[in-house]
Amino acid sequence: MLILTSCAGNTTVATSFPPAVPFHTATPSWTPTLLPALTEIVHPTTTPLIYIVVQGDTLIGIAGRYGITPEMLIAANPGVQAAVLPVGTQLIIPAGDATPPESLPTPVPLSIQRARCWIESDGGLWCFALLPNPTADTLENLSAEFTLLDAGGHEFASGTAFGLLDILPPGESVPLAIHFPPQEKTEFSVTAHMLTALRLLSGDTRYLPVILENILVTVDSSGRTAQASGRVIMSGAGTASTLWVLATAYDTEGNVVGVRRWESTSVLSTGGLVSFDFLVSSVGPVIDRVKFLAEARP
Numbered sequence: 137m138l139i140l141t142s143c144a145g146n147t148t149v150a151t152s153f154p155p156a157v158p159f160h161t162a163t164p165s166w167t168p169t170l171l172p173a174l175t176e177i178v179h180p181t182t183t184p185l186i187y188i189v190v191q192g193d194t195l196i197g198i199a200g201r202y203g204i205t206p207e208m209l210i211a212a213n214p215g216v217q218a219a220v221l222p223v224g225t226q227l228i229i230p231a232g233d234a235t236p237p238e239s240l241p242t243p244v245p246l247s248i249q250r251a252r253c254w255i256e257s258d259g260g261l262w263c264f265a266l267l268p269n270p271t272a273d274t275l276e277n278l279s280a281e282f283t284l285l286d287a288g289g290h291e292f293a294s295g296t297a298f299g300l301l302d303i304l305p306p307g308e309s310v311p312l313a314i315h316f317p318p319q320e321k322t323e324f325s326v327t328a329h330m331l332t333a334l335r336l337l338s339g340d341t342r343y344l345p346v347i348l349e350n351i352l353v354t355v356d357s358s359g360r361t362a363q364a365s366g367r368v369i370m371s372g373a374g375t376a377s378t379l380w381v382l383a384t385a386y387d388t389e390g391n392v393v394g395v396r397r398w399e400s401t402s403v404l405s406t407g408g409l410v411s412f413d414f415l416v417s418s419v420g421p422v423i424d425r426v427k428f429l430a431e432a433r434p
Contacts (some may be wrong), residue, residue, distance in 0.1 A: 137186070185229040185243065186332050188277045189221055190302045191378060192342060192433060196296065201337065202229050224298060236283050244271060244335060248280055248328040250392045254420040259318030262419045264392035265328050267299065268309040274336040277305045281329040282314050286321050293319060296331065300382050300397050301431045303336060310429065311392045344432040345372035346404075348381070351428060359422025364396075365413040368404065369429055376404040376432035383416040385399055385423045393420035 152296060195218045199206045210216055212230040253264040269275050278299030283291050297314040297402035304310045312328075336343075349365050351366040364383050370376060378399070396416035402409055417425060 153195070177420045186277075187227045187229050187334070188279055188298065188332055189223055189225040189227065190276070190342075191223050191291060193221060193223075194218070195221060198227065198229075199308040200264075204230060206349060231254050244333040246270075246330055246333050248330055249309075250391050251282070251326055251328045252420070253284075253316075253326050254393065256419060261316040261319065263297075263314050263316065263326055264395070265297075265312045266309045266392060267304070267312055267333070269306055269427075272306050273334070274303055274305050274332050276336050277332045277334045278310060278312070279331040279333075280312050281331055282312075283327045283329065284316065284319065284321070285327060287323045292321060292324070300395060301380060301429055303431060304434075308429065310382075311395050313392075314393055342369065342433055344374040344376050344434065346376070346379070346389050346430050346432045347371045348428055348430050353426045355423050360418040362416050362423050362426055363413070364426060364428070366417060366428070367409050367410070367411045368400070368432075369407050369409045370404045370432065373406050374434060375433075376434060378433040379404055379410065380431045382429045382431075383414070384427050384429075385416050385418055386425050386427070387418070388424045391420065393418040393423065 140220045155426065166385075171242055176238070184276055185202075187202075189198075195206045195209055199209045206218065208230055209227065210218070212228045216225070216227065246269070248265060249268060251263065253261045253263040255261055265280065265282070281296050283294040286292055291314055295314045297312040299310050299312060301310055304362070317372055347369050348366055349369060351364070353362050353364050355362045362383075362385060366381075368379060368381060379402075380400075381397070381398045383396045384392055387393050394417050396414060398412050398414045400410050400412070402410050416423075
């Protein structure tokens with residue numbers, strides 16, 4: 137289960153923390169440049185149904201979830217091997233003759249918000265966007281395509297960004313992030329194309345209930361690095377072998393400026409707790425607040 141439990145405002149202290157590296161990025165730029173905002177939002181179509189592999193998935197499990205055989209799934213995805221199924225692999229789900237145990241999920245049309253890119257000191261780009269879930273259902277398989285356009289509106293770079301957690305509960309938002317290497321273009325804008333967002337089938341046991349508490353955020357004197365601490369508690373039955381805490385840093389205008397995903401090395405059982413303490417940095421303006429999400433899986 138994925139739960140948002142806390143946010144913290146900007147608190148300045150006298151002591152600076154060591155430089156920190158956001159999730160999959162280099163040292164933040166101290167002179168960030170804001171690129172033009174999102175110029176277009178494209179919603180997903182209802183067909184074909186695409187599934188993005190998450191940790192713990194198997195071909196047999198995916199096929200059973202959608203009421204098809206593993207052979208049908210392999211036939212629709214040439215080159216896919218049952219023994220090698222990397223996280224992030226996109227699978228086409230074919231229509232099956234078998235009756236699935238539950239109705240198939242329908243792709244959910246979501247609106248991407250606040251797509252922004254920040255230029256690093258070496259010319260690389262970090263692009264972020266927020267994906268809110270206004271529905272009453274938990275969503276999974278979140279992805280979008282970011283495209284960079286030159287001054288004439290022509291595409292010159294693109295890439296797929298996945299949710300930094302596997303699921304998104306009702307009423308919450310998750311950041312999407314992608315890094316582009318240094319570009320030759322000096323004037324350009326960014327667009328976001330929503331690819332996948334599926335409703336989690338009821339009765340799915342791949343996620344466990346957890347809550348966050350005792351959250352403390354301290355932003356250093358530069359305003360661009362924050363130390364986050366707290367603890368995660370298993371609030372229901374089960375044993376989690378995978379536990380993530382996602383911290384998202386925002387500026388005063390509500391734009392995402394940094395993300396960090398922390399992973400526990402401990403196994404968490406019913407009623408147990410684990411503490412976390414890590415840094416999250418901004419690749420853009422100073423940090424105004426930090427929000428948290430957590431996810432646990434068997």
